[in-house]
Amino acid sequence: MGYKMYIFGEVITNLNRNRVLTITSIITVFIMLLLVGVFGVFLLNISYNSEYMDNMLEIRIFITPGSDEYRENFVKEALVEDGSIKYLEFESNEQAFEKAKEMFDSQVLEDLGPNFLPASYTVRLKDSINVKDFVAFVESIPDVYQVDYHSGSFDFAVSLTSWINLISGVLAILLGILSLFLISNTVRLAMASRNEEVIIMKYIGATEGRIKLPFILEGTVIGFTGAIGASLLISYLYNRVFEWFSTQGAEELFLAGLKLVSVKYTVLMIFLVFFGLGILLGIFGSLLAIRKNLRV
C-alpha cells in the first residue's frame, strides 16, 4: 500500500511540475471527447427515432388508370415479393375520388367520375437507405403509372445520417490521433525532463515496469480528467436540450413525433464510453512515448 501511495503522490507531483503541458493535453482530450460525444448523442437519437423517420418517408405507387383488379393485384404481389416493404396500403380510384371531392369542387369532379383517378399503393420501406433501388424496381413493374416519394426528404434523411456517420467517424479518428499524439508528447517531454531519474532507476535495478508505471499513470490521469470534464459538460447540455425539446422544442422544429433518448440512459452511456476512451487514450499515449525511450 505504501508504494502505491508513493507512486500516486509522484504522479500528481510530476503532472503539476509540467503543468502547462498537462493542461494542454487534458484540454485536447476534453475537446475530442466533447465533439465525438455531441455527434454520438445525435446519432443515438437518430437511431432511436429511425422508425419514426421511416414512417415519415412514404412512397406512393400509382397504377395505370383504368386497370382492373387483376392488374392491381399483380402489382401488389410484385411489391410484396420484393421483400423491402414493411407497410402497404391500397387506395382504390373510388376512394381517391371521394378524397378529391373533399378538396376540390365536387360538382366538377362528379362530371368527370372516378375513373380518371388512378388506384395507388402507399408503402413504407424496412430500410429507407435502399429507396432509390426500390423505386427503380417499382417503375419497372408493368401497369405502374407513376412512383411518387418526397425524394428530397428521403435523400436528405439518408444523406444526413450518412454524413453524420462519416463526420463522426473521421472526427473521432482524427481527434483520437491528435489526443494520442499530445498525451504521448506530454509523457515524452516528462521523460526527457526526468531523464536523470530514469537513468538512476535503471542503474539501481528498477524493473522496466517500475520505471514505466509512473509515466503510464500520468497519461491515464490526463485521459481520465479530460473524460470527466467532457462527460459532465455533455450530460449537462443534453439535460438542457432534453427539457427544451420535451416542452417546446419539438413543436418549434416541427418534429412533434420525435422523442429523445432518456437523460438517464444517455448520461450513463456517455460516462461509460468516455471513461473507457479517456483511459485508453491515456494508456496508449503513454506507451507510445515510453516504448522507444526506455530500455534497461
Next chain:
Amino acid sequence: MINFNNVTKVYKSGTEALKNVDLAIKKGEFAFVIGPSGSGKSTIIKLIMKEEEPTGGELYVNGVDTRDVDRYEVPGFRKKIGVVFQDYKLLQNKTAYQNIAFALRVTKTNGRQIRKMVPQLLAVVGLLDKANDCPDELSGGEQQRVAIARAIANNPDLLIADEPTGNLDPKTSLEIMNLIYKINQMGTTVLVATHDKTIVDTFKQRVIVLDEGIVTRDVPEGRYGV
C-alpha cells in the same frame, strides 16, 4: 567476483575499446582502474553493469556470465551493484533522505524498512543532520556522500565508483575515498575508476592500468605512475 576472460569490445562505430582483457577481481577486494581518456575505463564499467555486451570473450560478475543475463533479469543483476558517479546524479527536487529512499522504493523495499534503513545509511556517511536538505543546499562532498549512501542502500556485493572525486577538492576527495574504503572494509568489493593520482598513491591498493583497451599494468598496492 569479477572475471574478464579474454574480453574484447568493439563498438558499432568500429572503435576497439577493449582488446583481449584478462582480469580477475576477488570478492572483498579494492581496486583502482586508471588510464587516460579513451583507455577503456568506462567500457569496463559498462560491461560490468550490463549496459554493453562484450564482443568477444567472457565476463563473469558474481559467478554469472553476463551473456546469460536476459533483459528481464538485468534489474535484479544490477541490484547487487552500487554505482557512484562523478556528477553524483542526485534528484534535485528530492531531499537527501528522499534520494536514498528512492533507491529503496524502486527495489520494492517496504515503507517501514525504508524508514529504518535511510537514517542508518545517512549515519554511515555522516549526514544524519542533512536529511532534509536538497542537493542545492549541500556541498559537493555532501552530495557525493548522499550518492554513496544511495549506492549502498540495497547492500550490494560490488560498489563501482566512476571518478567519484572528479568534481571535488583534494580534502573532500580524501574524505570521500575514506568513506568508500570504509565500505570496502565492511566486505563490499570496490572498483574505482579514476584520474586522481593523489588518491591512488595515498591508498596504495591494487592498481589496474588501461591504455588503448589493453591492461598494461596490474599491481597490488600500486601507485599511479609506477
